[in-house]
Amino acid sequence: SAPFVSSSVCRSDHLTYTKPYQQGSLFTINGNPVEKIRFCEALRFHKANGCIFGDSFSDDFCTVHYLLGRRFLEEKSVKDSKNSKPKSEYSHVKVSMAGSGFLLLFCGLCCPCFHKERKANSHEVLPKESNSVHQVSSSEMSPSSEKIPPSPFRAPPSPSRVPQSPSRYAMSPRPSRLGPLNLSMSQINAATSNFSDTHQIGEGGFGVVYKGFLDDGQVVAIKRAKKEHFENLRTEFKSEVDLLSKIGHRNLVKLLGYVDKGDERLIITEYVRNGTLRDHLDGARGTKLNFNQRLEIVIDVCHGLTYLHSYAERQIIHRDIKSSNILLTDSMRAKVADFGFARGGRRPVEAKRPHDERITVRWAFDKYNEGRVFELVDPNARERVDEKILRKMFSLAFQCAAPTKKERPDMEAVGKQLWAIRSSYLRRSME
Numbered sequence: 001s002a003p004f005v006s007s008s009v010c011r012s013d014h015l016t017y018t019k020p021y022q023q024g025s026l027f028t029i030n031g032n033p034v035e036k037i038r039f040c041e042a043l044r045f046h047k048a049n050g051c052i053f054g055d056s057f058s059d060d061f062c063t064v065h066y067l068l069g070r071r072f073l074e075e076k077s078v079k080d081s082k083n084s085k086p087k088s089e090y091s092h093v094k095v096s097m098a099g100s101g102f103l104l105l106f107c108g109l110c111c112p113c114f115h116k117e118r119k120a121n122s123h124e125v126l127p128k129e130s131n132s133v134h135q136v137s138s139s140e141m142s143p144s145s146e147k148i149p150p151s152p153f154r155a156p157p158s159p160s161r162v163p164q165s166p167s168r169y170a171m172s173p174r175p176s177r178l179g180p181l182n183l184s185m186s187q188i189n190a191a192t193s194n195f196s197d198t199h200q201i202g203e204g205g206f207g208v209v210y211k212g213f214l215d216d217g218q219v220v221a222i223k224r225a226k227k228e229h230f231e232n233l234r235t236e237f238k239s240e241v242d243l244l245s246k247i248g249h250r251n252l253v254k255l256l257g258y259v260d261k262g263d264e265r266l267i268i269t270e271y272v273r274n275g276t277l278r279d280h281l282d283g284a285r286g287t288k289l290n291f292n293q294r295l296e297i298v299i300d301v302c303h304g305l306t307y308l309h310s311y312a313e314r315q316i317i318h319r320d321i322k323s324s325n326i327l328l329t330d331s332m333r334a335k336v337a338d339f340g341f342a343r344g345g346r347r348p349v350e351a352k353r354p355h356d357e358r359i360t361v362r363w364a365f366d367k368y369n370e371g372r373v374f375e376l377v378d379p380n381a382r383e384r385v386d387e388k389i390l391r392k393m394f395s396l397a398f399q400c401a402a403p404t405k406k407e408r409p410d411m412e413a414v415g416k417q418l419w420a421i422r423s424s425y426l427r428r429s430m431e
């Protein structure tokens with residue numbers, strides 16, 4: 001029979017392909033040509049979420065991909081990223097290490113008790129095993145990956161009542177350079193009007209943060225270290241700048257450069273304009289996060305950490321994941337900040353710390369075991385979420401807080417569970 005375009009709309013996604021399927025058939029999602037494998041993932045996802053496709057929408061041709069396995073998917077991803085084609089949100093990754101920071105973060109997303117965070121500044125850069133297949137890049141690590149079109153996996157379907165903002169996937173100004181940006185002190189002074197108060201955007205334990213405007217129009221964040229941090233920066237951070245500045249992932253705040261001149265130690269990063277997750281949880285930005293947004297944020301964080309754990313040239317363990325280290329873009333895309341700045345400091349679980357510093361996790365765990373899961377939920381969360389979903393969410397959080405690495409799920413498993421939780425959440429909100 002003559003080829004024709006078979007088309008189907010499922011919630012916010014419009015899928016088409018030229019039928020009958022043959023070599024060269026064109027697949028699109030929301031008008032964007034995509035690889036067949038991505039199309040199949042979308043199809044499978046929507047079917048799993050209750051979409052019914054007509055007879056003309058056979059997915060028989062999809063089966064073969066799932067038989068070929070992970071390696072094939074990775075090769076596809078690399079090819080996709082090289083060609084700057086639409087990229088899959090799923091990168092099949094193997095990660096080790098999750099931690100209580102992650103628990104605190106995603107409990108912080110659901111639970112008011114986690115909003116008061118512990119101060120800690122510690123990160124690790126560890127040697128990475130060299131025989132990993134993940135040495136190759138994937139779609140998750142493309143510097144231009146913010147450019148991806150709406151993903152069928154991320155676009156919240158309309159029944160969730162949290163329509164996806166198209167701008168979430170709009171291009172954000174992001175630096176494409178690899179390697180550090182070398183700025184002179186006079187350039188920094190010009191960019192910040194000599195560190196004027198009007199440029200100040202925040203202050204943390206490390207020092208004051210300024211907004212800077214570079215000559216080429218790029219807006220950056222400039223962290224000015226307090227003197228007490230100089231030694232750490234000299235001995236540990238400096239050598240990592242080359243490595244860290246090459247890291248490009250849409251869920252990681254890009255490190256652009258480092259200045260070590262005279263009495264100044266400055267860290268220059270991408271500027272992310274929509275504040276920290278902390279601000280949004282506190283309502284300081286005037287809006288409240290709904291459950292779907294919270295899920296998407298934690299999935300973004302999971303993707304960022306997955307990259308650090310498995311794809312970076314050397315494994316990087318953040319060790320200070322908390323809501324004030326998660327910055328949000330205008331389209332509510334989350335970016336993890338402050339990875340790689342320092343080492344030493346606190347472990348994810350501090351067995352020797354005073355009892356009251358650990359009490360939050362224990363308190364939450366007790367409530368959970370008593371079946372009082374709603375008491376763990378942030379009163380600012382706008383909708384009542386199904387108890388089963390919450391239980392899954394907290395159960396995963398507690399797994400992440402297990403004291404030993406062996407007991408904690410790896411980031412790949414965490415990511416999968418989060419996706420599954422999000423699917424159930426969306427399905428239930430349609431019922």
Ligand SMILES: Nc1ncnc2c1ncn2[C@@H]1O[C@H](COP(=O)(O)OP(=O)(O)OP(=O)(O)O)[C@@H](O)[C@H]1O
Pocket residue numbers: 119120121201202203204205206207208209221223253269270271272273275276324325327337338
């Ligand atoms: N890249 C950035 N883009 C936009 N704003 C930023 C950026 N980095 C930091 N900020 C702002 O500066 C504030 C202070 O950041 P900083 O990382 O120094 O401290 P913190 O993470 O809040 O605390 P601490 O590092 O002491 O744990 C942040 O809360 C945020 O509002």
